[in-house]
Amino acid sequence: MRDDDIATAMRALGHPVRLNILRILATQQQSPCCCSDVTVSLPLAQSTVSQHIKVLFDAGLIERKSRGTRNCYTIRHDRLADLGAAYTGLLAGLAGGPIKELEMDPV
């Protein structure tokens, strides 16, 4: 995962409303969840929710499936796990300190 992708995903998660959208998608995981389903659970206009969904979608954190007149969104758990792994890797790199190159090439 490149730094740009990590940053994009982090920024997508960097808004409380979008965290809640993920939770809403998780809650209604059984039946497919569309934009209007999310909107009724939030004190925001439909256009605003659609915009937040787009941010999550562009960051690759949710998936879109066209079902009739609605677009159903589901969480991409694989991508969220990837981000978690990338974050763990980042922390490991930060903990190492300046002796990092010795660890990578032990002859």
Added chain:
Amino acid sequence: MRDDDIATAMRALGHPVRLNILRILATQQQSPCCCSDVTVSLPLAQSTVSQHIKVLFDAGLIERKSRGTRNCYTIRHDRLADLGAAYTGLLAGLAGGPIKELEMDPV
């Protein structure tokens, strides 16, 4: 960790330059690392780096220590770990699905 704090920390990590600043701080962990030390490692003006550092500081991800005429910054590994735990908790909540309340209150 509240949603607002998670979002703030995520947003602070949501820029490639700030990821690099953390890595630079980690690399020069031995000797205290100040703003000018970070600046020479980046193709950015000192004022811009100072601003990025402020974002990380305001998010609680780095610590400031006044040492003479310079301000030395160090990584707050505890806060980064907190964020990792919060993220893990978020993922667990998202994986659970709509049966979440049954798990929390098994009588």
Added chain:
DNA sequence: TTCTTTTATCGTAATGTACCGATAAAAGAA
């Protein structure tokens, strides 16, 4: 004291984000 170093902050410009209402396109129902 004066000089230098270092940093945060100010001012500014360009760009991005967050919200809203209105609207056009797509798909199903009548």
Added chain:
DNA sequence: TTCTTTTATCGGTACATTACGATAAAAGAA
């Protein structure tokens, strides 16, 4: 066909972010 539902996108407003150069304050050196 016409009507309804749903959604993405457009236009607009307000505010935040990112970048820069310039500058004042603080602390040490001369």
